[in-house]
Amino acid sequence: MKNITILGSTGSIGVNALNILRNIELDFKISYLTANHNADVMIDQCKEFHPKKAIMIDEKSAEKVYQEVSKEGIEVLVGRESLLNIVKDQTVDLVLNSLVGASGMEPTYNAINAGVDVALANKESLVVAGNIITKAMEESGAKLYPVDSEHSAIWQCLIGESMDDIEKIILTGSGGPFRTRELNTFNDIKVSDALKHPNWDMGKKITIDSATMMNKGLEVIEAYWLFNLSYPDIEIIIHPQSIVHSMVQFNDGSIKAQMGVPDMKIPIQYALTYPNHIKAPWERLEFSKLNELTFESPDLDKFPCIKLAYDSLEKLGSAPAVLTMANDYCVYKFLDEKIKFIDIPRIIKEALDRHSWVKEPNLKYLNELNTWSKNFVDSFV
Amino acid sequence: MKNITILGSTGSIGVNALNILRNIELDFKISYLTANHNADVMIDQCKEFHPKKAIMIDEKSAEKVYQEVSKEGIEVLVGRESLLNIVKDQTVDLVLNSLVGASGMEPTYNAINAGVDVALANKESLVVAGNIITKAMEESGAKLYPVDSEHSAIWQCLIGESMDDIEKIILTGSGGPFRTRELNTFNDIKVSDALKHPNWDMGKKITIDSATMMNKGLEVIEAYWLFNLSYPDIEIIIHPQSIVHSMVQFNDGSIKAQMGVPDMKIPIQYALTYPNHIKAPWERLEFSKLNELTFESPDLDKFPCIKLAYDSLEKLGSAPAVLTMANDYCVYKFLDEKIKFIDIPRIIKEALDRHSWVKEPNLKYLNELNTWSKNFVDSFV
Numbered sequence: 001m002k003n004i005t006i007l008g009s010t011g012s013i014g015v016n017a018l019n020i021l022r023n024i025e026l027d028f029k030i031s032y033l034t035a036n037h038n039a040d041v042m043i044d045q046c047k048e049f050h051p052k053k054a055i056m057i058d059e060k061s062a063e064k065v066y067q068e069v070s071k072e073g074i075e076v077l078v079g080r081e082s083l084l085n086i087v088k089d090q091t092v093d094l095v096l097n098s099l100v101g102a103s104g105m106e107p108t109y110n111a112i113n114a115g116v117d118v119a120l121a122n123k124e125s126l127v128v129a130g131n132i133i134t135k136a137m138e139e140s141g142a143k144l145y146p147v148d149s150e151h152s153a154i155w156q157c158l159i160g161e162s163m164d165d166i167e168k169i170i171l172t173g174s175g176g177p178f179r180t181r182e183l184n185t186f187n188d189i190k191v192s193d194a195l196k197h198p199n200w201d202m203g204k205k206i207t208i209d210s211a212t213m214m215n216k217g218l219e220v221i222e223a224y225w226l227f228n229l230s231y232p233d234i235e236i237i238i239h240p241q242s243i244v245h246s247m248v249q250f251n252d253g254s255i256k257a258q259m260g261v262p263d264m265k266i267p268i269q270y271a272l273t274y275p276n277h278i279k280a281p282w283e284r285l286e287f288s289k290l291n292e293l294t295f296e297s298p299d300l301d302k303f304p305c306i307k308l309a310y311d312s313l314e315k316l317g318s319a320p321a322v323l324t325m326a327n328d329y330c331v332y333k334f335l336d337e338k339i340k341f342i343d344i345p346r347i348i349k350e351a352l353d354r355h356s357w358v359k360e361p362n363l364k365y366l367n368e369l370n371t372w373s374k375n376f377v378d379s380f381v
Numbered sequence: 382m383k384n385i386t387i388l389g390s391t392g393s394i395g396v397n398a399l400n401i402l403r404n405i406e407l408d409f410k411i412s413y414l415t416a417n418h419n420a421d422v423m424i425d426q427c428k429e430f431h432p433k434k435a436i437m438i439d440e441k442s443a444e445k446v447y448q449e450v451s452k453e454g455i456e457v458l459v460g461r462e463s464l465l466n467i468v469k470d471q472t473v474d475l476v477l478n479s480l481v482g483a484s485g486m487e488p489t490y491n492a493i494n495a496g497v498d499v500a501l502a503n504k505e506s507l508v509v510a511g512n513i514i515t516k517a518m519e520e521s522g523a524k525l526y527p528v529d530s531e532h533s534a535i536w537q538c539l540i541g542e543s544m545d546d547i548e549k550i551i552l553t554g555s556g557g558p559f560r561t562r563e564l565n566t567f568n569d570i571k572v573s574d575a576l577k578h579p580n581w582d583m584g585k586k587i588t589i590d591s592a593t594m595m596n597k598g599l600e601v602i603e604a605y606w607l608f609n610l611s612y613p614d615i616e617i618i619i620h621p622q623s624i625v626h627s628m629v630q631f632n633d634g635s636i637k638a639q640m641g642v643p644d645m646k647i648p649i650q651y652a653l654t655y656p657n658h659i660k661a662p663w664e665r666l667e668f669s670k671l672n673e674l675t676f677e678s679p680d681l682d683k684f685p686c687i688k689l690a691y692d693s694l695e696k697l698g699s700a701p702a703v704l705t706m707a708n709d710y711c712v713y714k715f716l717d718e719k720i721k722f723i724d725i726p727r728i729i730k731e732a733l734d735r736h737s738w739v740k741e742p743n744l745k746y747l748n749e750l751n752t753w754s755k756n757f758v759d760s761f762v
Contacts, residue, residue, distance in 0.1 A: 160541015165658040250658035255640040277546040277631035292673035
């Protein structure tokens with residue numbers, strides 16, 4: 001029996017995860033479900049999966065959920081403090097963290113620190129606090145299982161292999177909706193343009209990150225921490241069809257790739273069922289019906305966020321944290337139509353240059369840096 | 382220190398293997414080298430690698446080698462019996478069997494039976510005597526390491542995985558030189574046409590097998606025995622660029638592929654150095670410079686050998702043996718311009734239909750079947 005907590009259960013990854021658990025033969029029990037404010041979906045999930053407790057960040061939504069599920073013996077908690085507490089419950093075997101943005105870091109840290117394994121869909125956790133979380137893992141013995149399709153691919157390619165045999169990691173990316181758009185039209189990009197991802201059906205924040213390709217940059221940093229790599233060994237290759245989800249090149253030149261239809265169900269399931277590939281009814285890739293697969297180098301002029309991410313990885317310390325925090329706020333401002341698409345990398349670059357860099361940021365400093373980043377981005381609007 | 386024997390050291394795989402050993406940091410010693418009649422190359426190899434013994438099948442060549450290398454303390458043996466004996470030497474850690482055709486089977490059996498691991502480039506061994514060799518492996522504990530690029534790919538994809546999690550094996554094939562040739566011109570195919578393989582630089586026999594696609598059929602049968610699979614779980618997909626060397630699909634729909642430049646050095650090296658990917662200077666695949674990768678179903682009208690192979694796998698018993706033995710002799714007759722290209726599958730089909738099928742062929746029967754196959758093919762010329 002696997003006791004599972006899902007942080008962000010009403011979002012894209014959370015809904016997918018519950019759909020997977022509904023469809024495969026895994027002996028599991030849901031311990032906790034958490035969401036921000038989507039009461040209706042949370043009520044349905046509670047009625048179907050009967051968690052011990054449901055946590056809503058928003059107070060009014062919590063009340064609504066309480067009205068419907070308390071009679072079923074499900075406790076309803078409210079607020080971020082509750083979320084930060086329930087992840088420490090050591091009766092839980094796996095916390096699926098599908099929170100969005102830098103605020104997902106503390107729940108990851110708290111779970112790992114308590115010795116609870118985390119299936120990590122929140123890439124910002126490691127980008128913000130890779131040093132802190134890695135240290136906590138060493139102390140508690142808890143493990144991180146990647147959920148991102150790219151990192152899941154790398155993880156799957158590394159099963160049974162020695163880390164000493166790795167020559168480099170090849171992260172693939174679709175190139176997002178603006179891969180073929182002319183750079184001189186980037187000034188006119190609208191929110192609706194940026195929300196049209198060619199291959200993947202994801203939440204809004206990550207879809208914008210795909211459009212700026214900051215997503216790929218954050219993935220490079222996440223891979224650095226997840227797989228304990230040195231920075232020049234991580235390469236980005238654009239693969240518009242999103243069939244090859246990432247690759248590992250070994251010292252003899254042999255390359256392993258993980259492939260499949262572009263569907264988050266496979267990587268989410270693998271994180272839930274590792275080390276097994278449990279029988280599942282998802283769509284299969286049919287090679288005879290595939291169009292051609294192509295590969296190209298990323299265009300760093302169009303997508304300066306990639307270079308900013310590599311720069312921050314070279315600096316390390318607090319640089320990756322301020323990169324992703326500033327990115328979070330910039331994306332929200334862009335979604336609110338307060339800044340332009342091309343302002344996103346500009347503001348992030350300023351934030352990187354102007355924040356007070358520290359070598360080993362602690363949680364307190366990271367919280368301050370988050371507030372600083374919010375104010376900094378606000379000052380541009 | 383790894384003691385290595387190379388059967389067929391002057392052929393394409395053997396020469397490649399010695400080149401690899403020359404280039405990587407592996408602590409090894411060559412125990413035996415064997416060849417048919419290429420005395421000059423054998424003499425050079427002996428002078429460089431100092432095997433305990435050199436074996437030449439051809440007597441005159443043996444004399445020539447003896448003249449040159451006996452003064453260096455290298456013993457020279459002659460004939461197939463010597464070859465069948467030296468593979469039993471239990472001080473050897475690994476026999477690389479790169480003999481061509483069905484005659485490679487007995488050396489594989491003898492090594493395995495003596496408890497010596499075999500790196501198997503001779504796919505006919507398992508096609509002819511899968512049941513006998515598998516049984517010998519169970520009894521002696523010796524292992525088979527695939528050298529074929531396809532089977533090496535599958536092997537690499539299975540490292541660290543559970544066999545229970547496999548949904549199917551996807552064997553890729555380039556489609557050979559006649560993939561796009563019109564079927565109604567197959568009657569005119571010349572030996573020189575069939576020897577032009579688009580991607581791989583290999584020996585003559587295997588190059589003709591690629592042109593008829595019997596090679597892919599034999600690989601299906603080899604995969605069946607190597608990985609202990611049931612027959613419908615092995616699929617052939619044509620991939621003309623030969624970059625993806627084969628794949629494994631798991632029960633959750635996840636697919637792992639092994640990729641690289643089309644160069645036998647990687648799979649040969651892996652069989653020599655397993656489980657490590659030792660640093661090597663071979664050409665790397667550059668994704669940004671790759672042309673598109675494409676996939677299509679094989680054309681069974683153009684390449685009836687594929688269907689014959691699947692048929693023989695369904696029948697099992699002596700069927701795969703007579704398939705590959707008849708194929709051996711047909712290919713030599715075609716190379717001698719005694720039969721046409723399109724006669725190859727016709728004669729093999731007749732041999733399959735007309736031989737006396739037995740359920741569990743033993744070595745004696747297989748030897749008789751080999752003679753029968755030779756005579757049967759001769760009767761068509």
